[in-house]
Amino acid sequence: MGSHEMRAGEELVRITVLGKSPSWQDAGGACSGYLLSDGETTVLIDCGNGVFSKLRLFCDYVDVDAVAISHLHADHFLDLVPYSYALTYAPRQQPVPVDRWPGTENPARPRLIAPRGSTETFRQVVGAWGNDDLIENAFALEEYEPNAVVEVGDIRLRFHEVPHFTETFAIDMSSRRGDGRITYGADSRPGDELVEIARDTDLLIVEATLPRPERTGVRGHLTPTEAGEHARLAGAKRVVLTHISDELDADRARERATEAFGGPVEVAAEGAVYEV
Ligand SMILES: [Zn+2]
Numbered sequence: 001m002g003s004h005e006m007r008a009g010e011e012l013v014r015i016t017v018l019g020k021s022p023s024w025q026d027a028g029g030a031c032s033g034y035l036l037s038d039g040e041t042t043v044l045i046d047c048g049n050g051v052f053s054k055l056r057l058f059c060d061y062v063d064v065d066a067v068a069i070s071h072l073h074a075d076h077f078l079d080l081v082p083y084s085y086a087l088t089y090a091p092r093q094q095p096v097p098v099d100r101w102p103g104t105e106n107p108a109r110p111r112l113i114a115p116r117g118s119t120e121t122f123r124q125v126v127g128a129w130g131n132d133d134l135i136e137n138a139f140a141l142e143e144y145e146p147n148a149v150v151e152v153g154d155i156r157l158r159f160h161e162v163p164h165f166t167e168t169f170a171i172d173m174s175s176r177r178g179d180g181r182i183t184y185g186a187d188s189r190p191g192d193e194l195v196e197i198a199r200d201t202d203l204l205i206v207e208a209t210l211p212r213p214e215r216t217g218v219r220g221h222l223t224p225t226e227a228g229e230h231a232r233l234a235g236a237k238r239v240v241l242t243h244i245s246d247e248l249d250a251d252r253a254r255e256r257a258t259e260a261f262g263g264p265v266e267v268a269a270e271g272a273v274y275e276v
């Protein structure tokens with residue numbers, strides 16, 4: 001729990017790992033997705049392949065206040081497609097006489113907080129089969145700019161650009177009611193940007209995609225050792241590795257990151273819950 005102790009009656013910020021796979025799913029797993037809750041507020045951070053199914057194990061999808069997307073790679077947003085179909089076609093979301101389907105007078109339309117350019121990208125994806133406006137109709141879509149600070153109920157989200165193959169934002173999540181803070185590094189190659197946004201965070205969720213640095217071309221991801229180094233430079237209090245395939249040795253990744261961080265590091269598992 002870091003330096004602050006829980007006071008009587010104080011609720012913690014809680015994050016549940018829905019998916020921790022890289023760009024292809026673990027056996028039975030899902031790509032990036034994290035369910036954040038603070039008091040009455042629920043935010044889904046990223047919605048990669050397989051995440052919608054996992055989300056349904058933990059909460060009712062109509063109760064999610066907002067979905068925040070770190071970047072427009074498939075493994076971070078593709079399950080917005082089934083999520084949009086649910087919000088559009090689930091019986092309780094249909095505009096039918098309220099006396100027959102109580103609750104349908106107000107179909108859910110969660111906020112969708114996504115990087116600039118998302119509207120066009122989403123149109124292209126679902127437009128491939130003629131459903132251009134599926135996602136923007138299902139959600140209340142808002143695009144954010146670099147360094148944006150967005151409030152959703154009790155949660156404040158700060159978007160900070162990190163270097164990756166496409167425009168990508170780490171997301172710093174803090175409670176507006178207390179001092180709990182979680183930083184999600186999204187996908188990133190090594191760089192100061194990740195250290196900056198994660199400075200003194202209570203919990204850093206950091207990718208450790210690679211068993212070794214990319215052999216050729218532009219770098220886009222981190223090794224466990226690099227993830228641990230960035231966490232140490234940031235002074236993170238607690239570290240969880242994620243975006244790591246079940247085809248890699250989790251124990252070895254943990255050992256390398258722990259050595260570089262100089263303290264215990266965990267490897268994300270689906271269903272794991274962290275509180276700060
Ligand atoms: Zn990516």
Ligand SMILES: [Zn+2]
Binds near residue numbers: 073
């Ligand atoms: Zn990814």
